Amino acid sequence: MINYRLILLYFSLVITSILTSCNEEGRKNITDNSKPVTVPVLQLKSKSIHLPQTYICDIQAVQFVEVRAKVEGYVDNIFVDEGQFVKKGQALFQLSSFELKEMVNRANATLYQAKAEAKAASLEVERLKVLVDKDIITSSELELAKSKLAVAEANITETESLLKNAQNMLSYTTIKAPFDGIVDRIPFKTGSLVTAGDLMTNITDISEVFAYYKVNENEYLRYMREKIDKGGEDKDITELSLILSDGKYYPFKGVLETMEADFERGTGSIAFRVRFPNPNGLLKHGATGKIEMTNELKDVFLIPQKSTFEVQDYNYVYLLNNENKVKVESFKPIKRFDVYYVVDGFQSGDRIIFEGIQQVRDGVEVNPTPVTDEEAYDNLAKHNQNHIEPTDLSCLSYL
Incomplete structure (x- = not known):
């Protein structure tokens, strides 16, 4: 038979022992915590x-132009290579020009004919003047001759315009660099047929670059108020730092030049433009980075x-x-x-x-x-x- 009284007594002793141990530990902690x-x-x-603050920016060349064909033709020659530096006016591509040369020749011939007709009409007017002065013929015939001379001179003007247009079209077969810059990718190769408007390459001038970064409306208002308080000067932000994508600082400082006219719908932000020198060509068009400026x-x-x-x-x-x-x-x-x-x-x-x-x-x-x-x-x-x-x-x- 199980003795319930002994079991109850045993559990009472165990609980008493645990409580006694906890009290002693508590007194020990109080004693330890009493010391500061x-x-x-x-x-x-x-x-x-002066707290630095960074903004993600897009880097763009000061000049970036798409070079497109103005006339249709086959690519006869490519005078440059991708990544090559070119000077303004330097030939980049030569398109076939046989048809356009024929247009120039026809226009020259038409102009020569028009000048000859005008010369004949002019001589006729001079001859009729003599006859009118001697009362041999009436003045109406002289007026008719003068009208023919005016038509001939108008034909000269028209044919000169046609010749100039043909010469311009012929000149478009030689595609030249619009300014000093670097040649981008060349999609067409020698022998390719191009039509008017086809992209031949891009030319970028990266002697300097623009970095565009966006700020919210509150930051814009703070900037404008500080600028107004300082009499319209930007002394504190004339030299800004650029952090490149690898986390390193660009060795040249940038100058805040201007901002966009309107806030961007949807984001409520407005873009600022900073100009950086790029003497060694390290920065490329389309690169990214961070503009670092300081706020006091x-x-x-x-x-x-x-x-x-x-x-x-x-x-x-x-x-x-x-x-x-x-x-x-x-x-x-x-x-x-x-x-x-x-x-x-x-x-x-x-x-x-x-x-x-x-x-x-x-x-x-x-x-x-x-x-x-x-x-x-x-x-x-x-x-x-x-x-x-x-x-x-x-x-x-x-x-």
């Missing part, structure tokens, strides 16, 4: 920050990311009061730069737990160890050193 934890503490100072933020604070923690999409730091007790404080970042949050809403002199935030909790007392700005913002200093020719990135200028 030593943590590094950063004192916040308001700063004026005043009376803000830099909070190291390791000094923060996140709960349900909200960011928090641990603040210290005058008694070195911890208080949880939430904040909303304005921007994120490298491993720092740019924020406002704090006061100069506020102290936050710099690192080791997992060792503390709200309401506990800590033993603070001051952290210098050089230690706190070491990563930011390294970022500036690695930046090629920074655009006034004096990110730590105190107010």
Whole structure:
């Protein structure tokens, strides 16, 4: 027979033992937590920050022209190769010109005939003038001869126009470069038949390039207000940096020149144009990159990311009061730069737990160890050193 009283007694002893162990552990934790934890503490100072901001841009040549055939014909010669630099007026292609040469010859013959007829009409007018002066014939015959002379002179004008048109058509068989530039792909080969309007190649002038980037309406308004306040000058953005697709900085600065006239429907953005020199031909038409410009933020604070923690999409730091007790404080970042949050809403002199935030909790007392700005913002200093020719990135200028 099972002795239920013994079983009940056994379980009571086990539960009592567990509770006693937990109480002893709790007292031990309280004893350990009663000693203030030593943590590094950063004192916040308001700063004026030139914060870099990037925009995706499209790179285009200052001149990009499609070279198309103006007349029909077979490709007799190709004088250049793809990727070759050509000068303005240099011959690129030669189309067959036999039919057009015949048109020029016929037009020349017609003009010669018209001039001969006009000459004969002119002599007839002179002859009739003599007869009219001697009253041998009436003046009506002279007027008729003058009319014939006018028709002959009109024929000369018409045939001269036809000849000029034929000569122009013949000249179109030699396709020349419209300006100094680089030859793009050549789709037609020697012997190919081309018709008027066919694309022969593209010519690009990349001695300089345009970089187009888009900003939203709020950024546009901020830019225009700052420009108006400065009397219409763009001193802060006359030299902009270009980040290439491989992440490296382009060694030459660009100048903001102009913007589009209207906002783009659907996106609500407007494009700005920056001109960059391209002396070594590194940039090509159709390439992509990022425009980097700096925005000045005043009376803000830099909070190291390791000094923060996140709960349900909200960011928090641990603040210290005058008694070195911890208080949880939430904040909303304005921007994120490298491993720092740019924020406002704090006061100069506020102290936050710099690192080791997992060792503390709200309401506990800590033993603070001051952290210098050089230690706190070491990563930011390294970022500036690695930046090629920074655009006034004096990110730590105190107010």
